[in-house]
Amino acid sequence: MTSPNKVTNKVTNKVQTDSPAATSEPPALGGGVEVRLVDLRRTYGTVHALDGLSLDLQPGELVALLGPSGCGKTTALRALAGLEELDSGTVMVDGKDITRVSAHRRNMGMVFQAYSLFPNMTARDNVAYGLRLRKTAAAARRKRADELLELVGLGTHATRYPHQLSGGQQQRVALARALAIAPQVLLLDEPLSALDAKVRAQLRDEIRRVQREVGTTTLFVTHDQEEALAMADRVGVMSAGQLQQIAPPAELYERPRTAFVAEFVGLTNRVPGTVDDGRVRVLGTDLPLLEGSVTTGAATVLVRPEAVEVAPDDDGNGRVVAPTYLGSLGRVEIRMHDDSVVLAQVTSHQATELTPGTPVRVTVRPTPVLAIAP
Amino acid sequence: MTDMLAPAPAQTRPTGPATRRGAGRRLSAYLGVVPFLAFVTVFLLWPTYIVVTGAFQDDQGQFTMSNVEAVLSGPAYLDSFLVSIALSLVTAALGAVFGALLAWAVAEGRPDGLLRRCVVAASGVLAQFGGVMLAFAFLATFGFNGFITLLLADTLGIDPLSGGGWIYGFAGLAVVYTYFQIPLMLIVFLPALEGLKPQWREASDSLGGSGWAYWRHVGGPILSPSFAGAALLLFANAFSAYATAAALISQGSPLAPLQIRSALTSETVLGQANVGKALALGMVIVVAVVMTLYALLQRRTSKWLR
Numbered sequence: 001m002t003s004p005n006k007v008t009n010k011v012t013n014k015v016q017t018d019s020p021a022a023t024s025e026p027p028a029l030g031g032g033v034e035v036r037l038v039d040l041r042r043t044y045g046t047v048h049a050l051d052g053l054s055l056d057l058q059p060g061e062l063v064a065l066l067g068p069s070g071c072g073k074t075t076a077l078r079a080l081a082g083l084e085e086l087d088s089g090t091v092m093v094d095g096k097d098i099t100r101v102s103a104h105r106r107n108m109g110m111v112f113q114a115y116s117l118f119p120n121m122t123a124r125d126n127v128a129y130g131l132r133l134r135k136t137a138a139a140a141r142r143k144r145a146d147e148l149l150e151l152v153g154l155g156t157h158a159t160r161y162p163h164q165l166s167g168g169q170q171q172r173v174a175l176a177r178a179l180a181i182a183p184q185v186l187l188l189d190e191p192l193s194a195l196d197a198k199v200r201a202q203l204r205d206e207i208r209r210v211q212r213e214v215g216t217t218t219l220f221v222t223h224d225q226e227e228a229l230a231m232a233d234r235v236g237v238m239s240a241g242q243l244q245q246i247a248p249p250a251e252l253y254e255r256p257r258t259a260f261v262a263e264f265v266g267l268t269n270r271v272p273g274t275v276d277d278g279r280v281r282v283l284g285t286d287l288p289l290l291e292g293s294v295t296t297g298a299a300t301v302l303v304r305p306e307a308v309e310v311a312p313d314d315d316g317n318g319r320v321v322a323p324t325y326l327g328s329l330g331r332v333e334i335r336m337h338d339d340s341v342v343l344a345q346v347t348s349h350q351a352t353e354l355t356p357g358t359p360v361r362v363t364v365r366p367t368p369v370l371a372i373a374p
Numbered sequence: 375m376t377d378m379l380a381p382a383p384a385q386t387r388p389t390g391p392a393t394r395r396g397a398g399r400r401l402s403a404y405l406g407v408v409p410f411l412a413f414v415t416v417f418l419l420w421p422t423y424i425v426v427t428g429a430f431q432d433d434q435g436q437f438t439m440s441n442v443e444a445v446l447s448g449p450a451y452l453d454s455f456l457v458s459i460a461l462s463l464v465t466a467a468l469g470a471v472f473g474a475l476l477a478w479a480v481a482e483g484r485p486d487g488l489l490r491r492c493v494v495a496a497s498g499v500l501a502q503f504g505g506v507m508l509a510f511a512f513l514a515t516f517g518f519n520g521f522i523t524l525l526l527a528d529t530l531g532i533d534p535l536s537g538g539g540w541i542y543g544f545a546g547l548a549v550v551y552t553y554f555q556i557p558l559m560l561i562v563f564l565p566a567l568e569g570l571k572p573q574w575r576e577a578s579d580s581l582g583g584s585g586w587a588y589w590r591h592v593g594g595p596i597l598s599p600s601f602a603g604a605a606l607l608l609f610a611n612a613f614s615a616y617a618t619a620a621a622l623i624s625q626g627s628p629l630a631p632l633q634i635r636s637a638l639t640s641e642t643v644l645g646q647a648n649v650g651k652a653l654a655l656g657m658v659i660v661v662a663v664v665m666t667l668y669a670l671l672q673r674r675t676s677k678w679l680r
Contacts, residue, residue, distance in 0.1 A: 039656045083579065102579075104581075107582070110577065112577065113573075115571055118574060118591075118592045119576075130582055133582045159678075178581075
């Protein structure tokens with residue numbers, strides 16, 4: 001496999017324009033451009049797939065769109081690719097309005113969920129396909145295809161057909177094919193969802209490494225929060241065609257702005273509390289409030305399991321219902337005296353000690369929380 | 375450490391109840407295909423055996439090459455093969471092109487649409503509509519006393535058969551055969567068209583390919599083995615058709631199947647049964663070659679459309 005440095009040496013900031021012209025050399029890899037989606041709207045019957053979506057991607061940035069099925073994330077990606085017509089809105093790439101430009105003139109590389117390799121072509125021919133359309137000389141496109149297959153770790157699989165490759169290998173070839181044309185924007189449409197867990201984790205790191213090396217602005221769509229948090233520079237959470245919040249992974253997790261974001265990204269307890277004077281009292285502890293919280297009165301407070309502390313206490317405020325041992329850590333389900341249920345993240349050692357029925361005292365670490373109307 | 379150097383224990387076959395259960399499962403699996411094997415034996419292998427052996431026997435059951443020599447040296451026999459092959463080629467080509475276009479139109483429509491359901495159901499019926507029924511339908515429509523013929527004569531004074539009864543010759547057979555070839559093509563080719571994944575088109579688009587580029591480099595090459603295979607199937611279908619031609623053509627035997635009929639039933643030339651078997655052997659060879667090519671093409675394309 002080619003070393004990262006070797007590949008980086010080939011990267012320049014030159015960006016391929018949208019018109020495929022006859023050339024003997026393939027366009028230079030790499031270089032990111034700014035992408036702006038402005039007030040995109042798309043309706044199917046009564047369903048608003050995109051409901052005023054606006055999103056900016058900085059040059060070279062990898063943004064993940066995360067959300068449940070039907071939230072509009074794939075529609076947004078396909079609209080950027082030119083594969084989906086919009087009712088209204090503007091798509092800008094590198095300062096140019098490409099809303100009405102057809103898909104094959106947008107110069108975007110796309111990796112689909114699965115089964116997108118051309119089955120009648122070898123891995124090398126698949127990768128070289130876009131260059132062939134651009135009339136790149138045969139020797140040059142073969143060289144580029146081999147370089148990219150090396151980059152994704154499949155240098156020895158160039159002559160294999162898709163049906164001779166595993167699912168993970170096929171997706172690597174699809175990534176190489178998308179990058180071969182030196183796209184202005186790379187679009188990843190749940191490229192890992194059809195793979196098993198181990199391959200998924202491996203390929204996730206691989207895609208991120210390659211994207212960093214070539215520096216292409218990338219929009220990545222997934223319903224897997226772990227993937228989104230692990231890969232993206234920023235993660236946008238979508239619901240009902242709208243962007244709920246977009247932020248770097250840590251900020252999104254630690255400072256969610258809406259209950260939907262808090263509950264969709266990671267695990268969250270809903271605990272009753274009382275808001276007063278910019279703070280909320282939960283399980284006997286005063287906590288600072290996050291932006292977007294209610295300002296006064298009774299509230300439901302969204303508390304992460306890792307912010308919940310548990311200690312055995314005969315005079316405590318709850319009782320263990322079910323401990324779960326997860327290897328490196330554990331989780332404990334606790335029924336509080338007011339009959340609410342709280343999930344706490346504990347060490348794996350604690351998980352083995354806190355047997356069902358153990359009386360415990362539950363407290364919350366003083367981290368900022370989101371309090372919503374009960 | 376001696377264990378490491380010790381020879382690996384010999385692999386032994388499990389014995390006892392587990393083995394007997396496995397054998398029982400295998401036996402029941404084989405029993406399941408017995409009806410199929412019986413059918414193939416009675417209706418394919420046994421008739422083929424009779425044809426192949428009969429082609430090399432005289433009336434007394436003695437080995438002879440005279441039947442095959444008679445076929446190879448008889449101009450009428452060779453002409454009938456040439457006409458059969460030409461008719462099969464023409465109708466396979468017409469059926470393949472028009473059937474593929476129709477299948478493409480159906481595949482572009484909604485999968486659960488009314489048009490699709492109607493066309494597919496009608497094709498299933500029409501593909502099997504050959505034989506005497508179809509011949510009669512055409513005669514009643516375009517024959518000397520056919521509805522259209524009489525209508526044109528009565529209303530416009532035109533006699534479409536004034537130049538001869540085209541419907542009773544090669545052109546007529548080609549039209550009638552094409553009538554059942556087109557729906558057969560639709561049935562055979564539609565699954566291949568539906569096997570084209572939308573992602574291939576979208577991937578081609580995103581890589582800069584126009585519609586033409588997609589069909590030239592991806593869609594066309596993927597479909598071409600299926601198209602050729604379906605065309606071969608149509609060829610075999612036309613080549614082996616008998617009843618339609620027999621009902622339509624009462625004078626002469628321009629096709630190989632009609633020559634076989636003459637050899638078996640002629641009241642003027644007796645004792646030609648084994649020549650008929652030699653003719654049938656020729657047809658078996660042609661169809662076997664065609665079906666072998668079909669199977670090879672199917673094997674290739676099935677990997678792509680999996």
